[in-house]
Amino acid sequence: MKIANIEAYWLRCPIDSHKQHRSDYGLLTHFDMTLVVVTTDTGLQGFGEAKAAVGSSGSCASIVSCVEQDIKPLLVGRDVEEITQNWEIIYNGSRDHYALSQGRKFPILGRRGLTISALSGVDTALWDIKGKILNTPVVNLLGGPCRDRMEAYASGGWADAENIGDQLQGYVDKGFNGVKMRVGIMDNSVEYSVKRVKAARAALDDNIKLMLDAHGTFSVPEAKKFSRYVEDCNIYWFEEPISPDNKKGTAEVRRDTFIPIAAGESEYSAFDMRDLVAENAVDVLQPDCAIVGGISEAMKTAHLADIYQIELAPHCWGSAFSFMAGLSVAFASPAARVIEFSSGGNPMMYDLINEKIEVVEGHLLAPSKPGLGITPNWDFVNEFKQ
Numbered sequence: 001m002k003i004a005n006i007e008a009y010w011l012r013c014p015i016d017s018h019k020q021h022r023s024d025y026g027l028l029t030h031f032d033m034t035l036v037v038v039t040t041d042t043g044l045q046g047f048g049e050a051k052a053a054v055g056s057s058g059s060c061a062s063i064v065s066c067v068e069q070d071i072k073p074l075l076v077g078r079d080v081e082e083i084t085q086n087w088e089i090i091y092n093g094s095r096d097h098y099a100l101s102q103g104r105k106f107p108i109l110g111r112r113g114l115t116i117s118a119l120s121g122v123d124t125a126l127w128d129i130k131g132k133i134l135n136t137p138v139v140n141l142l143g144g145p146c147r148d149r150m151e152a153y154a155s156g157g158w159a160d161a162e163n164i165g166d167q168l169q170g171y172v173d174k175g176f177n178g179v180k181m182r183v184g185i186m187d188n189s190v191e192y193s194v195k196r197v198k199a200a201r202a203a204l205d206d207n208i209k210l211m212l213d214a215h216g217t218f219s220v221p222e223a224k225k226f227s228r229y230v231e232d233c234n235i236y237w238f239e240e241p242i243s244p245d246n247k248k249g250t251a252e253v254r255r256d257t258f259i260p261i262a263a264g265e266s267e268y269s270a271f272d273m274r275d276l277v278a279e280n281a282v283d284v285l286q287p288d289c290a291i292v293g294g295i296s297e298a299m300k301t302a303h304l305a306d307i308y309q310i311e312l313a314p315h316c317w318g319s320a321f322s323f324m325a326g327l328s329v330a331f332a333s334p335a336a337r338v339i340e341f342s343s344g345g346n347p348m349m350y351d352l353i354n355e356k357i358e359v360v361e362g363h364l365l366a367p368s369k370p371g372l373g374i375t376p377n378w379d380f381v382n383e384f385k386q
Helices: 061-075 083-102 114-133 164-173 190-203 220-233 247-255 269-278 294-307 320-332 378-384
Strands: 003-014 030-040 045-050 149-155 178-182 209-213 237-239 261-263 338-342 363-365
Touching (some): 003 061, 003 114, 003 378, 083 114, 083 294, 114 294, 149 164, 149 320, 190 220, 220 247
Parallel strands (some): 149 178, 178 209, 237 261
Antiparallel strands (some): 030 045
16 A cells, blocks of 8 residues: 655634633644645545644644655655655655665754654654554554553643632542643742642642643753742652753753653654653653654654653643544553643644544543544634645
């Protein structure tokens, strides 16, 4: 079965005003994503997501161009089931024959950023197709689920100190036993972030997991100071305390606190994940399947986590397609314990697809449908494509 076509669609959907939130990224009024569609010569289609930004708002025009102008010519006519070889062809470009004959990479200059994001969507779509060909869920292609269900945590938490407790408790009331809140530069001071965290912890039962996400906005001294002040708040992890460009600084923050440090959502390829591990910078690795290089690189990250006894927690803030990709990786990895479930306004998790993704008593069940198990609502795609 051959690849006949590869398409990409930039989707931009407005978020209802009552579901909008404000963070260091500003007021989120729209949700953007790039839907990647791979079609075989038999008409079978696979779907994936590529991201132009870690957040959920941003122009995807360059991603669309990269998929259709750069990647498509390399893969049309190739065997759709040769996922690894197709990945290497994109990553190594005109020198792919050297890479495959010598057993090491000869990467193109765009081995980070835009190209890898675009590759992510294509790679995930190819896994989706292979699962459909074999009539089995992607998780089975990755070795099968390590568990029947996995705990989900509600990812949100933008309210001020007076209301953050009620906001997070609202997630708990829906059945979640873990919640994540945002901190950092959006609060204007370390002290106010601390105040919000202490208010959150006071409002929640001790058995509720509380994660903190600074979106990489603290400086190293600020992250250390913040960590010291919230060490008595029973924090499950502190995510992206400082800029992802400063892995040594992240390691320095980690050495200064016993709060587990999480990072990885901003990283491209398993090489970046390796560097985080080599720097002793993290306790939790968080690959995003729409950024890191697709399901293929996310699984390499999962193996790293397993080998180095680090928790795996895929970053699943995006559309239903990157969510199901991350979910499949998490279920296939012994190192994964919890899965992120976005609690902000997110039409790409619900309105974009024909199926319904549900959390049952705070847990997600192992995927059971062929491929990723979801399909796009083409009426939605046609309405919101740019």
